[in-house]
Amino acid sequence: MQKKDLGLFVLILVVGAITAFLNPVFLSPVNLGNMANLVGLFGIFAIGIGVVIITGGIDLSVGSMFALIGVIFIDLMTNHGMAWQLVLPVAIGLGICFGVIHGVLVTRFNMQPFVVTLCGLLIYRGAARYYMNDATIGFGYAGGFETLEWLAAGRSFGVPHTFIAFVIVAIVMGIVLHRSVFGRYLFAVGKNEEAARYSGIPTNLVIAAAYVISGALAGLSAVFLAFYTFSIQPSAHGSFYELYGIAAAVLGGCSLRGGEGSIMGIALGTVLLQVLQNLVNLLGIPTSLNFAVMGTVILLGVLTDQQLQRRRARLLAVKAHQAKTARPQPAGA
Amino acid sequence: MSEPFLQLSGIGKTYPGVTALADVDLAVAPGEVVGLIGENGAGKSTLMKILGGVVAPDSGRIVIDGQTHDALTVPQSLAAGIAFVHQELNLFENLDVAANVFIGREPRSPFLKLIDQRRLHAAVRPLLERLKVDFTAETQVATLSIAQRQMVEIAKALSLDARLIIMDEPTSSLTVSETERLLGVIAELKAQGVAVIYITHRLNEVKACADRVVCLRDGVLAGKLAKAEIEHAAMIRLMIGRDLKALYTPPGRATSPGLEVSGLRTILFPDRAVDLEVRRGEILGLAGLIGSGRTELARALFGIDPPLAGSIRLDGKAITVNAPRQAIAQGIYLVPEDRKRSGLVLEFPVRVNVTLADVLGHARGWLISASRETTTAERQKQRLNIRAPSVETEVITLSGGNQQKVVLAKWLAMEPAVVIFDEPTRGIDVGAKSEIYAILRQLADAGVAILMISSDMEEVIGVSDRIAVMHEGRISGILSSRDSFTETNVLELAVNSPAQAAAQPAAA
Numbered sequence: 148m149q150k151k152d153l154g155l156f157v158l159i160l161v162v163g164a165i166t167a168f169l170n171p172v173f174l175s176p177v178n179l180g181n182m183a184n185l186v187g188l189f190g191i192f193a194i195g196i197g198v199v200i201i202t203g204g205i206d207l208s209v210g211s212m213f214a215l216i217g218v219i220f221i222d223l224m225t226n227h228g229m230a231w232q233l234v235l236p237v238a239i240g241l242g243i244c245f246g247v248i249h250g251v252l253v254t255r256f257n258m259q260p261f262v263v264t265l266c267g268l269l270i271y272r273g274a275a276r277y278y279m280n281d282a283t284i285g286f287g288y289a290g291g292f293e294t295l296e297w298l299a300a301g302r303s304f305g306v307p308h309t310f311i312a313f314v315i316v317a318i319v320m321g322i323v324l325h326r327s328v329f330g331r332y333l334f335a336v337g338k339n340e341e342a343a344r345y346s347g348i349p350t351n352l353v354i355a356a357a358y359v360i361s362g363a364l365a366g367l368s369a370v371f372l373a374f375y376t377f378s379i380q381p382s383a384h385g386s387f388y389e390l391y392g393i394a395a396a397v398l399g400g401c402s403l404r405g406g407e408g409s410i411m412g413i414a415l416g417t418v419l420l421q422v423l424q425n426l427v428n429l430l431g432i433p434t435s436l437n438f439a440v441m442g443t444v445i446l447l448g449v450l451t452d453q454q455l456q457r458r459r460a461r462l463l464a465v466k467a468h469q470a471k472t473a474r475p476q477p478a479g480a
Numbered sequence: 481m482s483e484p485f486l487q488l489s490g491i492g493k494t495y496p497g498v499t500a501l502a503d504v505d506l507a508v509a510p511g512e513v514v515g516l517i518g519e520n521g522a523g524k525s526t527l528m529k530i531l532g533g534v535v536a537p538d539s540g541r542i543v544i545d546g547q548t549h550d551a552l553t554v555p556q557s558l559a560a561g562i563a564f565v566h567q568e569l570n571l572f573e574n575l576d577v578a579a580n581v582f583i584g585r586e587p588r589s590p591f592l593k594l595i596d597q598r599r600l601h602a603a604v605r606p607l608l609e610r611l612k613v614d615f616t617a618e619t620q621v622a623t624l625s626i627a628q629r630q631m632v633e634i635a636k637a638l639s640l641d642a643r644l645i646i647m648d649e650p651t652s653s654l655t656v657s658e659t660e661r662l663l664g665v666i667a668e669l670k671a672q673g674v675a676v677i678y679i680t681h682r683l684n685e686v687k688a689c690a691d692r693v694v695c696l697r698d699g700v701l702a703g704k705l706a707k708a709e710i711e712h713a714a715m716i717r718l719m720i721g722r723d724l725k726a727l728y729t730p731p732g733r734a735t736s737p738g739l740e741v742s743g744l745r746t747i748l749f750p751d752r753a754v755d756l757e758v759r760r761g762e763i764l765g766l767a768g769l770i771g772s773g774r775t776e777l778a779r780a781l782f783g784i785d786p787p788l789a790g791s792i793r794l795d796g797k798a799i800t801v802n803a804p805r806q807a808i809a810q811g812i813y814l815v816p817e818d819r820k821r822s823g824l825v826l827e828f829p830v831r832v833n834v835t836l837a838d839v840l841g842h843a844r845g846w847l848i849s850a851s852r853e854t855t856t857a858e859r860q861k862q863r864l865n866i867r868a869p870s871v872e873t874e875v876i877t878l879s880g881g882n883q884q885k886v887v888l889a890k891w892l893a894m895e896p897a898v899v900i901f902d903e904p905t906r907g908i909d910v911g912a913k914s915e916i917y918a919i920l921r922q923l924a925d926a927g928v929a930i931l932m933i934s935s936d937m938e939e940v941i942g943v944s945d946r947i948a949v950m951h952e953g954r955i956s957g958i959l960s961s962r963d964s965f966t967e968t969n970v971l972e973l974a975v976n977s978p979a980q981a982a983a984q985p986a987a988a
Contacts, residue, residue, distance in 0.1 A: 322847070326847045326848060327843075327846045327847055327848065328839045328840055328843050328846050328847075328848060329846065330848075331832070331836075331839050331848055332839070334828075335825055335828070335832075335836060338825045338827055338828065339821070339824070339825045339826070341821055341822045342821065342822055342823060342824055342825050342836075343825070343836070344784070344804060345782075345784070345804060345814065345816055345822045345823065346804070346808075346836040346837040346890065347803075347804045347805040347807075347808040347809075347837050348805075348836070349803075349805060406825075406827065463874070463876070463877050464877075465495060
């Protein structure tokens with residue numbers, strides 16, 4: 148665990164302790180279970196967005212993807228009676244397709260990630276509403292997918308499956324990001340794309356892959372979210388969720404300039420956001436202040452982090468200067 | 481010579497744990513050109529910042545026109561007529577020349593206080609005439625070359641009634657002829673009574689323009705030279721405190737065919753073809769003016785901008801390079817001109833930078849083995865004498881010379897066949913320079929073909945086994961024997977007009 152993540156972890160403990168002190172319900176199994184469920188739901192796609200942010204890009208489209216993939220997913224199962232074993236890959240595949248499109252537009256056509264995924268946000272939302280004619284769709288009394296429902300919304304030993312899925316995704320992506328060759332390429336491309344290219348790294352492929360990963364994880368999340376809400380209103384389902392993902396990533400130490408971030412950080416960022424939401428609910432703070440509380444905490448978090456980094460940079464500069472001036476005279480060449 | 485108007489005495493500056501300057505004296509008289517030399521980190525910049533009022537000294541006195549100050553503020557420095565022409569030019573590309581010269585001090589119209597364009601341009605015109613430049617006050621800065629932009633900076637200094645212009649590495653991005661122009665302007669400034677402090681690593685220029693030389697070493701005054709004493713060897717001795725061996729080391733092995741390029745066309749000059757051979761075991765210097773297509777040639781050979789036409793052969797076999805990956809796979813490596821932008825990921829540790837081009841070679845399956853990386857990085861650190869506390873040190877904290885060695889280490893850790901160096905020692909101090917030259921020679925002797933692009937005449941002549949000169953997208957000539965290596969010969973080929981070039985074909 149990096150020092151930055153440790154700070155975040157301590158912050159979560161402090162906020163949690165305060166909330167628990169003021170309202171013991173915070174630590175009740177029901178409340179913790181619900182929180183774990185939400186952490187799972189939001190954490191999976193936050194990791195995807197985090198991967199894109201590490202390349203120096205951004206993914207604004209996931210919230211709308213949840214609506215579009217969600218309505219198609221429910222429609223195929225309930226109205227067309229397709230087997231869930233088939234529909235699940237379709238949902239994740241759709242996410243991958245969208246990711247490929249984003250990746251190609253960003254790398255091949257040199258478009259700005261903000262523009263590409265903003266258009267994605269608009270297009271997928273519009274498509275979802277048109278697909279459903281703005282009507283709400285739900286699972287209703289349809290059957291045949293009880294296993295999937297159990298997998299997506301059930302619990303084992305009291306632990307929500309969403310949370311288990313999140314932990315698995317986090318571990319896999321943690322290894323991919325921090326131990327694999329691809330992860331090294333990803334950080335190098337994010338920090339200095341040109342130097343990466345001059346080192347023979349296939350930069351376009353790496354960047355496009357980040358969008359594909361984000362799309363795939365969004366597809367998976369779309370399924371979890373569909374079972375969580377059980378019915379989907381195309382105009383509202385998942386809206387603003389991309390911002391939760393971005394917020395978790397930024398809170399977790401991802402720099403929007405790219406090249407920085409960790410899976411542990413993104414995971415902790417997601418947890419902190421959910422703890423804060425829970426705090427608002429439990430302490431009787433008006434729910435309308437929800438976003439304001441979140442915004443304030445992110446602002447303060449990033450501000451503190453930057454001040455600490457600036458201090459560190461100053462120390463490094465002094466050390467570098469020392470190294471240069473205190474350097475021993477080179478021995479006769 | 482007239483009396484000094486500016487005198488620094490006993491100047492000292494300490495940063496936490498570092499003595500940047502200790503007991504430094506410096507006096508400047510009107511119309512005097514002072515060459516300020518010293519290795520990177522010797523304290524030149526700190527001293528100049530004190531003159532500019534940006535940094536306050538901890539000890540010492542600054543006397544201007546008989547008035548004593550403990551420290552200068554920026555306005556005081558401006559009022560004293562001290563102006564800077566920085567290494568990185570600070571101009572607004574989107575504005576015209578006149579607007580840049582008077583930025584922040586625009587003449588205003590009486591009504592509405594708008595900018596009075598007529599008075600503005602009228603004020604700038606005589607300054608440009610004084611400098612005999614080939615652009616007007618209305619020219620957009622975006623269209624100017626680096627040398628022309630420098631003239632704009634100098635005009636700006638003159639508009640402030642500068643008595644002392646401090647030029648920090650003014651020629652590091654200039655071509656030979658532009659450098660000569662600048663030296664001419666300095667002579668004119670001098671004649672008009674303006675003093676110049678000229679900071680550079682290029683000792684030829686100091687010799688050409690300075691009235692005297694002041695050398696700093698590790699924050700103290702290492703010595704001074706009067707006009708008559710300004711000699712290469714003397715300056716180098718002052719800078720590094722020892723004699724530098726002659727640059728040239730003859731090759732240790734016979735050459736054999738390496739990289740052969742024929743009919744290569746690049747984006748910059750699609751109608752000109754390059755034919756060139758770089759043999760294994762030799763260092764081929766590639767000289768030429770900036771914009772003559774040298775960097776484009778390097779980028780084409782390395783697959784950054786794939787060539788439009790032509791063939792490349794390595795050891796007699798035809799190869800294609802459409803991406804750096806392909807070039808790297810064939811053993812063709814590039815040490816780029818701008819190491820901070822293209823050569824290194826500055827925020828990453830030495831270890832990661834050294835293995836960046838060969839991560840797969842340090843992985844088991846798809847997972848990176850940190851211990852293998854450390855082994856490679858440690859070996860290269862020792863081999864190239866990279867001065868860093870450890871291989872986990874972030875590259876950004878290293879000096880320019882050591883950063884460049886990290887770039888070299890990246891390639892030397894693999895199996896080079898051809899290494900292209902684009903300005904290998906730009907901004908690097910003398911000590912590290914000779915180390916890098918030694919590495920070039922070792923590589924060549926190990927059978928690598930070396931193409932060294934350089935604008936530094938001393939370097940081209942001193943290090944190369946053969947010199948190829950480029951002019952407007954083609955090779956205008958090749959100098960094969962060291963007897964023919966003179967500045968005049970290289971320069972003549974570099975400025976060759978196409979008609980003359982046709983009459984004097986490349987002699988291999």
